[in-house]
Amino acid sequence: MKPAAFSYHAPETIAEAVAILAEVAPEDGRVLAGGQSLVPTMAFRLARPAHLVDINGVEGLDRLVLDGDELSIGACVRHAAFHRPVVEGCLGPLLSSVARHIGHYPIRQRGTFCGSLAQADPASEWCLAAVTLGATMTAMSVRGSRQIRARDFFEGIMTTALADDELLTEARLAIPPSDTRFGFAEFNRVAGGFAIAMVLAAFRLEDGVITEPRLGVGGVEERPRRIAEAEAALEGRAPGAEAFRAAADAAAGAVDPMEDINTSAGYRRDLVATLAFRALEQAGRALEQAGA
Amino acid sequence: MNAKHDITLAINGEAYAISVEARRTLADAIREECGQTGTHLGCEHGVCGTCTVIVDGAPVRSCLMFAVQCDGASIRTVEGLADGGEPHPLQRAFMEHHALQCGFCTPGFLMLAVAVLERDPDIGDEDLLDILSSNLCRCTGYANIVKAVRAAAAEMRQC
Amino acid sequence: MAADKTAYLGRSVQRLEDPPLVTGQARFAADINFPNQLHMRMVRSSYAHGEIVSIDTSEAQAMPGVVAIWTAIDIADIGPVDFRADRAAEALKPYRQPVLAKGRVRYVGDPVAAVFAEDPYLAEDAAEAVVIEIEELPVIVSADDPPGEFAAGHGTEAAVMHHGYGDIDAAFANADTVIELDLRTGRHSGVPMETRGAIGRYDAANDILELHGAAKVPHRNQETLVKMLGRDASRMHLHECHVGGGFGIRGELYPEDILVLLAAMRLGRPVKWIEDRQEHLMCANQGREQHHLARVAVDAEGRILGIDDEFFHDQGAYIRTHGSNVANRTMCTITGPYRVPAFRAVCHFRLTNKTPCATYRAPGRYESTFVRERLIDAIAPELGIDPIEVRKRNLIAAAEMPYTIAFDEPHVSDMVLDSGDYAGLLDKAVAAFGWQALKVELARRRADGELVGAGIGMFIEEGGRGPTDGARIAVDINGEVEVITGGASLGQGFETAMAQICAEALGVDYRRVRVIHGHTDLIPYGIGAHATRATVMTGSAVDVAAKMVREIAIDAAAEMLQTPADGLDINDGTVARRNDPAGPAVTLGEIARRLAPDAAKPGQGDPGLAAEGFFTTTDTVFPYGVHLAVVRIDRGTGAVAVERFMVAYDVGRAVNPMMIEGQLVGGCIQGLGGALYEEFVYDEEGQPMAVTLADYLVPTLREAPDIEVLITEDAPSPLNPLGLKSAGEGGINGVGAAIAGAIGEAIGDPGAVRRLPLTPARVMDLLRRADAGSS
Numbered sequence A: 001m002k003p004a005a006f007s008y009h010a011p012e013t014i015a016e017a018v019a020i021l022a023e024v025a026p027e028d029g030r031v032l033a034g035g036q037s038l039v040p041t042m043a044f045r046l047a048r049p050a051h052l053v054d055i056n057g058v059e060g061l062d063r064l065v066l067d068g069d070e071l072s073i074g075a076c077v078r079h080a081a082f083h084r085p086v087v088e089g090c091l092g093p094l095l096s097s098v099a100r101h102i103g104h105y106p107i108r109q110r111g112t113f114c115g116s117l118a119q120a121d122p123a124s125e126w127c128l129a130a131v132t133l134g135a136t137m138t139a140m141s142v143r144g145s146r147q148i149r150a151r152d153f154f155e156g157i158m159t160t161a162l163a164d165d166e167l168l169t170e171a172r173l174a175i176p177p178s179d180t181r182f183g184f185a186e187f188n189r190v191a192g193g194f195a196i197a198m199v200l201a202a203f204r205l206e207d208g209v210i211t212e213p214r215l216g217v218g219g220v221e222e223r224p225r226r227i228a229e230a231e232a233a234l235e236g237r238a239p240g241a242e243a244f245r246a247a248a249d250a251a252a253g254a255v256d257p258m259e260d261i262n263t264s265a266g267y268r269r270d271l272v273a274t275l276a277f278r279a280l281e282q283a284g285r286a287l288e289q290a291g292a
Numbered sequence B: 001m002n003a004k005h006d007i008t009l010a011i012n013g014e015a016y017a018i019s020v021e022a023r024r025t026l027a028d029a030i031r032e033e034c035g036q037t038g039t040h041l042g043c044e045h046g047v048c049g050t051c052t053v054i055v056d057g058a059p060v061r062s063c064l065m066f067a068v069q070c071d072g073a074s075i076r077t078v079e080g081l082a083d084g085g086e087p088h089p090l091q092r093a094f095m096e097h098h099a100l101q102c103g104f105c106t107p108g109f110l111m112l113a114v115a116v117l118e119r120d121p122d123i124g125d126e127d128l129l130d131i132l133s134s135n136l137c138r139c140t141g142y143a144n145i146v147k148a149v150r151a152a153a154a155e156m157r158q159c
Numbered sequence C: 001m002a003a004d005k006t007a008y009l010g011r012s013v014q015r016l017e018d019p020p021l022v023t024g025q026a027r028f029a030a031d032i033n034f035p036n037q038l039h040m041r042m043v044r045s046s047y048a049h050g051e052i053v054s055i056d057t058s059e060a061q062a063m064p065g066v067v068a069i070w071t072a073i074d075i076a077d078i079g080p081v082d083f084r085a086d087r088a089a090e091a092l093k094p095y096r097q098p099v100l101a102k103g104r105v106r107y108v109g110d111p112v113a114a115v116f117a118e119d120p121y122l123a124e125d126a127a128e129a130v131v132i133e134i135e136e137l138p139v140i141v142s143a144d145d146p147p148g149e150f151a152a153g154h155g156t157e158a159a160v161m162h163h164g165y166g167d168i169d170a171a172f173a174n175a176d177t178v179i180e181l182d183l184r185t186g187r188h189s190g191v192p193m194e195t196r197g198a199i200g201r202y203d204a205a206n207d208i209l210e211l212h213g214a215a216k217v218p219h220r221n222q223e224t225l226v227k228m229l230g231r232d233a234s235r236m237h238l239h240e241c242h243v244g245g246g247f248g249i250r251g252e253l254y255p256e257d258i259l260v261l262l263a264a265m266r267l268g269r270p271v272k273w274i275e276d277r278q279e280h281l282m283c284a285n286q287g288r289e290q291h292h293l294a295r296v297a298v299d300a301e302g303r304i305l306g307i308d309d310e311f312f313h314d315q316g317a318y319i320r321t322h323g324s325n326v327a328n329r330t331m332c333t334i335t336g337p338y339r340v341p342a343f344r345a346v347c348h349f350r351l352t353n354k355t356p357c358a359t360y361r362a363p364g365r366y367e368s369t370f371v372r373e374r375l376i377d378a379i380a381p382e383l384g385i386d387p388i389e390v391r392k393r394n395l396i397a398a399a400e401m402p403y404t405i406a407f408d409e410p411h412v413s414d415m416v417l418d419s420g421d422y423a424g425l426l427d428k429a430v431a432a433f434g435w436q437a438l439k440v441e442l443a444r445r446r447a448d449g450e451l452v453g454a455g456i457g458m459f460i461e462e463g464g465r466g467p468t469d470g471a472r473i474a475v476d477i478n479g480e481v482e483v484i485t486g487g488a489s490l491g492q493g494f495e496t497a498m499a500q501i502c503a504e505a506l507g508v509d510y511r512r513v514r515v516i517h518g519h520t521d522l523i524p525y526g527i528g529a530h531a532t533r534a535t536v537m538t539g540s541a542v543d544v545a546a547k548m549v550r551e552i553a554i555d556a557a558a559e560m561l562q563t564p565a566d567g568l569d570i571n572d573g574t575v576a577r578r579n580d581p582a583g584p585a586v587t588l589g590e591i592a593r594r595l596a597p598d599a600a601k602p603g604q605g606d607p608g609l610a611a612e613g614f615f616t617t618t619d620t621v622f623p624y625g626v627h628l629a630v631v632r633i634d635r636g637t638g639a640v641a642v643e644r645f646m647v648a649y650d651v652g653r654a655v656n657p658m659m660i661e662g663q664l665v666g667g668c669i670q671g672l673g674g675a676l677y678e679e680f681v682y683d684e685e686g687q688p689m690a691v692t693l694a695d696y697l698v699p700t701l702r703e704a705p706d707i708e709v710l711i712t713e714d715a716p717s718p719l720n721p722l723g724l725k726s727a728g729e730g731g732i733n734g735v736g737a738a739i740a741g742a743i744g745e746a747i748g749d750p751g752a753v754r755r756l757p758l759t760p761a762r763v764m765d766l767l768r769r770a771d772a773g774s775s
């Protein structure tokens, strides 16, 4: 399990990085961020890039800042950066609790938020967060820079809208209104394992009823997705077991789960029902705690 | 592609000037080029944690980094834990609490625990257990590892 | 004084092996390097079954750093890897594994070629460039499938084995109730944290071939290698280094061991092979996969009249070093601790196109305990008797010991249960666990809607089978003691245990005892560390040898101190008068100096303060245990949380309780792995689905509950001087059984669990079925 040979590039600026990428992309040149997905894949020789462009030394990519009503997450911001809340309000604690589900502590010391998005594993927590919360990705290449919205970014299992020569320089997460309530529930079999299914839920209350509901499901289909049927089941309803159950059942009915030898579609569907309900309950509890 | 890179790894305060291919993992460089074989390889794909070392203060899987990425970095391995002949409180606690049997996983657990307790001496028990579930041990069933780390944490807090 | 005498035996002293292990100074196989060494990389089949059409090594051969590439024709003079156990199994020989596949590949991972190169990275590059063309053949993925052809004249059903005694047909004819179950144990294995490793080195100056990285049974493997390679035993040596866990699977001879030795000789350079994790999960011995159709006949009071079991043993692609031992152990232990008047077992020993199987901790017994205890659990509700009571009615009584189980088949040895108070241990365990109150509490919680339940697994273990083991003990002039054994250490604290036994018998501090093991050139015989023999066999030999040294020392001291020998005692390495410990004294070092060869006087006998002792037995010791579990099921996910687990175990005599507890707890968590998480799954093409540690789920700390341990010493073995039994497998044996019972109770259908492991998806299915059944 030793990786195949490659040429190593360590640019120091974004301009340099995209220039190298432009040159090496045709020979399966790739970005090396945290390496926590890429290096194992190379160890199994399932990936054998001829070039790696290591962005860990690129100036400015470790930026994690509040920029207007968006959280800007640079390409080298590690999962561990979210262990403690990074923004005030409800979003910070949510991201902390989501981050803790990603692999193990040492994995989170290296792995990056943007690397997860670029990797686009169906069971990635950050991909689910990006889709559910509405993130915008900035892709740069020698051809210029473009913005890609999360729902257009994830195309399938480990495929994204990024071109081979594009560097994902940052992801921007919209800061939700401060009274948004969140819940996150995930099921995996052993600590640090990838999720078999997970659900991220968010909503606000207006006049005692749910508004702006969001319910995203990850690890179940080929890419994370918001489930409109579940959101519709929540909109305008009073928060509580009845509405949550209806939404959870709607989500379970709406997904088209992947199957593998250990996990049937039916089992994943069961998990969606369970996890959606739990995520919503958690959001409901957050509501009680906030004294609403 | 097979070109060698001249790099320097500072392992436990000692500089090792070595020449490696870009694909050489940090773990292999520490073990083979630098001869520090206390860092073990149990899976080479990031799951088991036996290869855990501390790079610039952070506990990382050394099988998932390339040595070239660590040129100039400060690396700590199990060989550097004892202070002269005096074992580190964690090493002592592991022996006292029978936290090892075959000992293959031990360096990884020690480096993980050292990094975490140095960063956060007052870490809560739940967080500690969560972090210790990063590494695999096939012999002990973990109970004694937890006891040892808790005992060492208490001792380290006192001094 | 009397208290001092037991100062080391039975005490939880700190381990001698720890310091190098916590400081990174230990030397595991991968840490061993020889100048000028080559690295070997295997090229393996990616098909489960097929005919090799061609192997093209030309491109690989030309790659940088490549020294040689071998296929089967390059080692045509070498036979398949031989059996070391079950040597009688002539009929199984056609199923042995060739060192490199000849003509056919039979599982994914089957070694086809070996690349030797200057560096492991280069070796892997070249291995990838070897092109193997394979014509696929039909694949058998289950021992349930109808047998096919293995080779001309040999079917994939290598044997149908029978064990039995008593009139089984009459037992069923006269039964009040017959219970029949269809039961399966899943394929899992030891998966030690260190992968396998082997370094071959040929010392041409002395014509000695060395295998470094040996483990478990160095001397037995030496015998096999001597035969396979046609060398003298004195010129073929195995060396054990630190071993990162064994669990039965590590240390057996595998094709790679043979290859590094051959290559070391033929290429004239040391050859190192370190297995990677993916290879380990495809190639190292697996185990446990059996399918049982089991019946039990009982009378109206729940007394067992007979057990009848037909089962299918999935051996995988070849028969490895153990022959059919695992299936044999299953058959011998199905009746376990119970009085079973009539018994019949039929095993279909079948080959499939999956990784070969052999022993894994409690081989055959984890499986048989699951089957037996499932049957017992099914009797209870059928007759309306409490499950503990059913067990008590059937347990062999202490007064019946030794209890002989004699099989009709002449080639199957009797089982003579040496000692035990099974009901006594059950009582103690049930009391310590608070079983009665617990059952009430669990019933209340179930009534409140929780899915909780308790289960129990009772079992006998076996260990310390002979025939013989020896130890050489020498005291040097500084009073340091060296114990040379033919034992082996896989991380279980062998050195400390042997040092304690020696220290106890000799009267020295155990920290002054250095224990050597695993080197065939230092001692010409050795039992190794298989089937939990180490403590019993080697420990008894150490005890014998230490007592001999003690006698020599006392005799010499008697002369030196001018005191009759029977008035002397040894404490902390010093001989003094029993009634005047502070009086005139002489240290063992001084005695050793007095007895040194250069100080020897004519007529004094052999020089040196040293002795060699042996222990010989043809008997097996049978420790026994009870496992108790409480589980809670998450109705929404099927996940099983183990709320409590107790291992109660009688070890005969505990040399070091701390280490025994460590073994029991560690084994128990492994057992939970096999009961709930770990499974080598294959698809219908025979492709292994669990070749990473992200797919083969070893429990982490989060999945490991605190294990309660109750160690008893109620039934020391009468078969060896210290009363030793063994502890290595008592933590794992009954886990599957206890968890199955607990889950059955939790979902309200005690007999529901028919299959391990109980993955969340399977538990959800059970729940659905239970719900459908009750509505």
Ligand SMILES: Cc1cc2nc3c(=O)[nH]c(=O)nc-3n(C[C@H](O)[C@H](O)[C@H](O)COP(=O)(O)OP(=O)(O)OC[C@H]3O[C@@H](n4cnc5c(N)ncnc54)[C@H](O)[C@@H]3O)c2cc1C
Residues within 6 Å of the ligand: A030, A031, A032, A033, A034, A035, A036, A037, A038, A039, A040, A075, A101, A102, A103, A104, A107, A110, A111, A112, A113, A114, A115, A116, A118, A119, A121, A123, A124, A125, A126, A162, A166, A167, A168, A169, A192, A193, A194, A195, B045, B046, B047
């Ligand atoms: C044991 C283990 C458990 C894990 N468990 C989880 C888990 O539960 N959940 C989870 O989500 N992840 C998990 N991971 C994966 C981990 O989170 C990775 O860190 C993450 O998937 C990728 O981030 P990275 O920075 O490490 O990217 P890398 O591994 O460096 O790169 C991944 C891919 O993305 C590309 N890439 C990376 N950054 C960029 C960029 N800025 N622009 C363009 N392309 C880029 C690379 O070229 C590569 O193809 C686990 C990993 C391990 C080893």
Ligand code: FES
Residues within 6 Å of the ligand: B040, B041, B042, B043, B044, B045, B046, B047, B048, B049, B050, B051, B052, B061, B062, B063, B064
């Ligand atoms: S060897 Fe690095 S995590 Fe297993």
Ligand code: FES
Residues within 6 Å of the ligand: B099, B100, B101, B102, B103, B104, B105, B106, B136, B137, B138, B139, B140, C193, C244, C245, C491
């Ligand atoms: S002590 Fe053997 S793996 Fe942990």
